[in-house]
Amino acid sequence: MITHNIIGFQQSATSGKYIYATDPAMLATLPEAFATATAEETDRAVSKAHQAFNIYRKIPGTRKAEFLHEIAKGIEDLGQVLIERIMQETAYPEARVIVERNRTCAQLRMFAAEAISGGWKTVTIDPALPDRTPAPRPEIRKMMIPLGPVVVFGASNFPLAYSTAGGDVASALAVGCPVIVKAHDSHIGTNALVAEVILEAARKTGMPDGVFSSLNGDGMHTGQQLVLHPLTAAVGFTGSKQGGRALFDLGQQRENPIPVFAEMGSVNPVFIFPGKVRSDSKGLAGQLVASMTMTVGQFCTNPGLLIALKDHHTEAFLDELAIALKVIPEASMLNHGIYKSFHRGVAAVREVNGVIMLHDHQSSEGLRTAPVLATVPADVFLAHPQLHHEVFGPFSIIVLCENMDEMLSVAGALEGQLTATVQVSDDELTETQPLIDILIYKAGRIIMNGVPTGVEVCAAMTHGGPYPASTDSRFTAVGHHAVQRWLRPVSFQNFPANLISGMTND
């Protein structure tokens, strides 16, 4: 395992400072000492990325695809070494890790296909009109070009799919942007394994020195320096609102502001119509509990907020939820910070007058946690904005409304969300219109009779949403269109066609 910083094709460890990974299940410090990056090393990584950019962006899409395929193959070839390291650093069960590994490789191959097709260039041509009066029109041809070096901050909860070789990295590399990854402290060994795969893949497929770097963070300094570096062109981040907003602010306050795409999670409200509760209380409870507790609730699309009418059908439904939750075993959370923040969040909810804990959990061994479920009357919820924020982990709160109007008020009071879900019986479908009218201005994705977890990687996906779900609701972090975050248009007026094609070598 490379415990140094990887700066292009070099390894570097000059700080004399080291950080260590933790096994959250055992609360044990893992043995490898990872050298933190110095300011000079950080600068070197970005400068190399800038130099590599001028070569890399002109490499044909077919060769960029080879690079991405080689990364996918390298990740698969790591086999159990990688799987076990991830399990050790995250306390995730093996099946969960394998699903994420397969998704990561599928994403790399999907973006490789995008690199080959060149569809991301979205060429628009207005042909010349030489005979137009009063003035002829020259040909104008617009195409997208890559922005430049991209800095990626990995996600604590997706050590592969949204980290070192995850969606942000793969989409940036596919369209010609070199990447500098700031390794997540929480799975810094996983990062090292994957970064080495990318390093070897770059060498093997003849990519330029600097197309990829991986830095171990020195507290917040490394990340801040990366966002402020004059040669950084864009930033991808997945994590907390506090962290994402801080990086966004740094990016916007630069002399030349840059795009900072921070995906900061949400409570993912699920609106439950009375007919649905009446007709399938048990099925619905099972579906929701599975979504709420998957991976100890550590999904950014975890349904943290359920909204239902206060009636006796809902009472029965709450019983079903409590029964389904009882059999969910305790499991370790990702790290100490997340564990503490979860219990602090739940404690703050518990203190609100009117909140009733349906299924509670206060403490157990290490970072182990069981799901927590509470209810609150809608008027109390509306009067307490602190109940509207995400508690990252296996926590959900059910808002009980007197009537549909109150349900609409709750919808209108929500912050921006990644998703919003409507659970409804077939004969209530048309009644959902006023609610959906509100929800499209609250969320990036609206789900009918499903659960928010399980984000499809496809062209029609929007993973993003109004602030604070993300800092830029106009883009998606998942799916084919994720490449659009790293592009801008340029128009060529009156250009010979061979000059334009020479520019991209495709």
Place this chain on the structure above:
Amino acid sequence: MITHNIIGFQQSATSGKYIYATDPAMLATLPEAFATATAEETDRAVSKAHQAFNIYRKIPGTRKAEFLHEIAKGIEDLGQVLIERIMQETAYPEARVIVERNRTCAQLRMFAAEAISGGWKTVTIDPALPDRTPAPRPEIRKMMIPLGPVVVFGASNFPLAYSTAGGDVASALAVGCPVIVKAHDSHIGTNALVAEVILEAARKTGMPDGVFSSLNGDGMHTGQQLVLHPLTAAVGFTGSKQGGRALFDLGQQRENPIPVFAEMGSVNPVFIFPGKVRSDSKGLAGQLVASMTMTVGQFCTNPGLLIALKDHHTEAFLDELAIALKVIPEASMLNHGIYKSFHRGVAAVREVNGVIMLHDHQSSEGLRTAPVLATVPADVFLAHPQLHHEVFGPFSIIVLCENMDEMLSVAGALEGQLTATVQVSDDELTETQPLIDILIYKAGRIIMNGVPTGVEVCAAMTHGGPYPASTDSRFTAVGHHAVQRWLRPVSFQNFPANLISGMTND
């Protein structure tokens, strides 16, 4: 003429404070007293726009198109009243005003066609895969939706095409966003005439109260309040870097940041290859002088920087430029602020050691100005960043390079630009590649053997560019794709088709 603020279908003038338009050619204050907006009126305009939004966005595209057509017709029907008011407020010659009037109406009709086609929704569908294993895929359907109320700050130099019914307003209205215009002080009477046209068009075509408002600014307060208003969804601005950046910063520092599209102009470098100077020195000089001096140089695509090799062919070319400039008559600039800023900018250039004035102008009657042309050696230019900034008006500086490498260094040292132009003979075309490689990272549009002025309104246009040309190089302010500034995607998962179509009524 309505001298009050127009707030939806109401007129309002509660401040007791008034501002007046100026005739720049005569330096005379015009008689109409325009009531400035109070904080309450400003809030009312945005609140009304928000209420109107929920109705307006669902109005079918064909009816939005009727509204836009009615505005275009209303502007044409104003005839000489409008033409003369613009001439009076801008000192533009009639021909220039008529061209802009026609362009404005053409833009309104172009965006009306976009409203009818609904192409801006760019629907993407991933069909359901019910038999997929391990889990079936639901149908996911992505489409763009309008952001909400848009605030538009008009441009001093385009009283019609980039002001009250200009490109920003027409593109926002076409896709369902209500608009609040902050009238430009410099042509506040023109604004009043056009705002009344929009008001009447909205009434006549049955648009909701609040779909359009026009406020007369109370100093900077009105603009700041509009950008900070919680219900404002996006901002369009055309003007100075100082003004644009201030509004951008306000927009990003909000609790929920919003897109602020500021188009802040540029120096629009023109790189002249030696073969072009040799083969067509006189033709080139004539073409460039026309572009430099059109409308007293008051275009954001005005070529303010020429870069050529220092040789005897260029000497002859400079003589041709000076000769062509001599016959350009003095003319009045748009307003006192622009006039003062122009002469302050030129004075700062004049002071730099190494700058030689080829054609100078210091003062004359009122705001009248003649073009100014200077030369500077490339090494001096490179050492003086203050020479890189825009001097808005009929000023250009020619950078003389020792060789092509120095020309590339000048290109590399430039700030972000709206445009960059390459003037080259046919047999030098392939030699331009290294320069164009740099320029695509400096500008939004690259022009081969043309001039930067004369921005085509078409689908392939990019009017925007890296900072400080604009605050967001990923979008264009001109052409069909200008609508993309006011949109974001939302994905519908597992939705019955009739529920989605019911959402937009198209």
